[in-house]
Amino acid sequence: MKTLFALFALCAVSFAEPVVAGGDATPKALLSAALIQGVVPKEWEKDKLYILECWATWCGPCIKMIPHMNELHKEYKDKGLSVIGVNVREDDKEKVETFVKRKGEGMSYPIVFVGKDGEFVKEWLSGPDTIGIPRAFVVKNGKLLFHINPGVLKKEVIESLLAGGEKEAQAVKIMQAVAQQMAKQVEMMKDPKQQKIMAFRKDVLFPLVTKKDYAKATTEAETFIKANAALSEADKCSLLFSAKISQFIENMDADGSSKFIDELAAQFPNSMIGSDPDKMKASVNMRIDRKKKEKEPNAE
Numbered sequence: 001m002k003t004l005f006a007l008f009a010l011c012a013v014s015f016a017e018p019v020v021a022g023g024d025a026t027p028k029a030l031l032s033a034a035l036i037q038g039v040v041p042k043e044w045e046k047d048k049l050y051i052l053e054c055w056a057t058w059c060g061p062c063i064k065m066i067p068h069m070n071e072l073h074k075e076y077k078d079k080g081l082s083v084i085g086v087n088v089r090e091d092d093k094e095k096v097e098t099f100v101k102r103k104g105e106g107m108s109y110p111i112v113f114v115g116k117d118g119e120f121v122k123e124w125l126s127g128p129d130t131i132g133i134p135r136a137f138v139v140k141n142g143k144l145l146f147h148i149n150p151g152v153l154k155k156e157v158i159e160s161l162l163a164g165g166e167k168e169a170q171a172v173k174i175m176q177a178v179a180q181q182m183a184k185q186v187e188m189m190k191d192p193k194q195q196k197i198m199a200f201r202k203d204v205l206f207p208l209v210t211k212k213d214y215a216k217a218t219t220e221a222e223t224f225i226k227a228n229a230a231l232s233e234a235d236k237c238s239l240l241f242s243a244k245i246s247q248f249i250e251n252m253d254a255d256g257s258s259k260f261i262d263e264l265a266a267q268f269p270n271s272m273i274g275s276d277p278d279k280m281k282a283s284v285n286m287r288i289d290r291k292k293k294e295k296e297p298n299a300e
Contacts, residue, residue, distance in 0.1 A: 025137075025144040029120035030084065030112055034093060036100050038110025040084055047080065049161050050139040053150050054086045054125065057099045062134040065150045066107055072158060073109040080162045085111040088121055088133065138175070145172045148179040193228075197235060200224050205242060214247040237264050237271035249287050252295075257284045 030040045030052070044050065053069050055062035073083040085107065087096045093113045100111050114120040124137055136150035140161065152175070160171035204224075208217035221243040225236050241264060248257035258281050265277040273280050 023144055024142055025139050026142070029114075029118070029123045030086070032119050033086070033112035033114045036087070036093075036097055036111040036113050038084075040110055040112060041082070044139065044142055046141060047164065048140070049076075049081045049158070051081065051083045051150070051153065052086050052124070052137040052139065053083060054088045054133045054135045054137070056088060056090050056133060057096060058090060059133055065134045066103065068153075069150060070105075070107055070109065072153065072155070075155070076158055076162065077109075081158060083109040085109055086120060086124075087111060087113045088118075088125060089114075089116055091116050140168075146175045146179050148175055152178060193230070196228070197231075197239070201239075201242065205239070209243065209246050212247075212250065214244055217243040233268040233270045233274070234272060237268035237273055240264060241273065245284060249284065249291060252288050252291050254285050254288050257281070257288070 025044075027041050027044060031042060033040075041050070051069070051072070053065070055065065057063075069083055069085070072081065077083070090096065093115075096111075096113050100107055112120075125133075125135070134150050135147055136153060137147045138145045138153075138161070145161070157171055157175065160167040162168075204220050205217055208214075208220065218240065221239045225231060225239060231239075241261075244260060245257065248254075248260060261273060261277050261280050261284070264271070265274045268274045
């Protein structure tokens, strides 16, 4: 009986539920990881904000996030933020140590090495809505507030989370919504239909727009849409918009872009443009205004 109980206890430890947004979180898995530099907390400090940023040396997007995380660390480490880099999904600890050493002050926050299948991976990176790395887990007062791509963690978000109260609650609500939307987009991209659209954009549409051959880009988009009648209104609208809008921005033609957006809104009322054409007009006009300023001669 005692043996059976011990086995059940072991299973309970080995197959602990993954940490989920809004749920309890402990630093236990950090303490079982190998420390590369700095120190990690044995317990969360009250009202302190923790960002556990998962990365790997083989992950290009992760490497691009390092300067951003280092900047957040340096600016807010004395204001209640603790950034901890968690190296995951690789098994060469020496390689990671060499990488971190070479980064020097460019990666000045604490770093731990988890390995390919360490406790941290099982507890934090195995949830149903956890999608790849880089991935930042944001913890405060023993709760996982949310997890998200670290690039979304702008300074104003950090300041709101540090402020607590209503500012924190509002920031968490927004970040949770953004995280859910990003997860849906990633899941949607697995759809063969979406993969076909992405291939068309990459191989046909973007090269033509880059060459400023907007007429052919529009023709190709229309041909693609006709050949794929099952596309949603949102996809059709997005393809035509991508094909032609750069022409109006290049020519600094605000009136032409507004007319074009109105046409798309009328043709595709269930698209994002159809639901709020004025918002899209404002966004395009900002880009046109920026283009105009770039064209202005330097005032000297």
